Amino acid sequence: MTNTVRPMFMAAFSALVLSLLLPVSNAQAQSAARTGRQAHYNALWGWLQRVDYTKWHGADGKTPEFQEGQSPHGKLLKVYVSVQAATNLQNMPNGSVIVKENYSPAKKLMAITVMHRSSGYDAAHGDWYYAKYMPNGQIAKTPPEMKSMPIAGKFKSCIECHSGADGNDYAFFND
Numbered sequence: 001m002t003n004t005v006r007p008m009f010m011a012a013f014s015a016l017v018l019s020l021l022l023p024v025s026n027a028q029a030q031s032a033a034r035t036g037r038q039a040h041y042n043a044l045w046g047w048l049q050r051v052d053y054t055k056w057h058g059a060d061g062k063t064p065e066f067q068e069g070q071s072p073h074g075k076l077l078k079v080y081v082s083v084q085a086a087t088n089l090q091n092m093p094n095g096s097v098i099v100k101e102n103y104s105p106a107k108k109l110m111a112i113t114v115m116h117r118s119s120g121y122d123a124a125h126g127d128w129y130y131a132k133y134m135p136n137g138q139i140a141k142t143p144p145e146m147k148s149m150p151i152a153g154k155f156k157s158c159i160e161c162h163s164g165a166d167g168n169d170y171a172f173f174n175d
Contacts, residue, residue, distance in 0.1 A: 041131050069102065079100050094117050
């Protein structure tokens with residue numbers, strides 16, 4: 001993953017940095033930042049589709065089965081881990097990806113949440129990039145009263161919740 005998504009992320013990050021350094025209006029800078037963030041979560045979704053994450057195993061090394069979930073992920077979950085993550089679940093290396101399919105009690109897919117570990121992304125919080133997608137691949141957004149913001153990146157509620165994982169690794173299946 002690092003070889004595929006990282007160049008797109010770096011290009012988007014570079015555009016964001018340049019937008020902050022060049023003499024442009026605040027609106028232009030905000031637009032460039034949005035474009036960079038959108039490019040990253042779109043690239044991540046595209047990569048997940050190309051590699052077909054549903055062929056990955058769960059953290060237990062077996063094909064993921066439905067398991068009980070909780071808010072905000074759903075009543076039922078299926079959890080997939082990338083090969084990079086599976087090599088060392090206790091200390092997942094950079095490039096690791098965790099995908100959680102979020103289902104209703106009737107086993108209807110409601111959302112897909114993703115954690116991608118990327119060196120230098122957010123060292124204070126384990127370098128995890130968070131994203132929540134709708135089943136059609138569109139990025140999920142906060143409710144209108146919360147400004148319809150994309151649920152992606154250094155998302156506060158994701159960080160706050162996952163910081164409670166044992167071992168300070170932000171991954172609850174290691175608890």
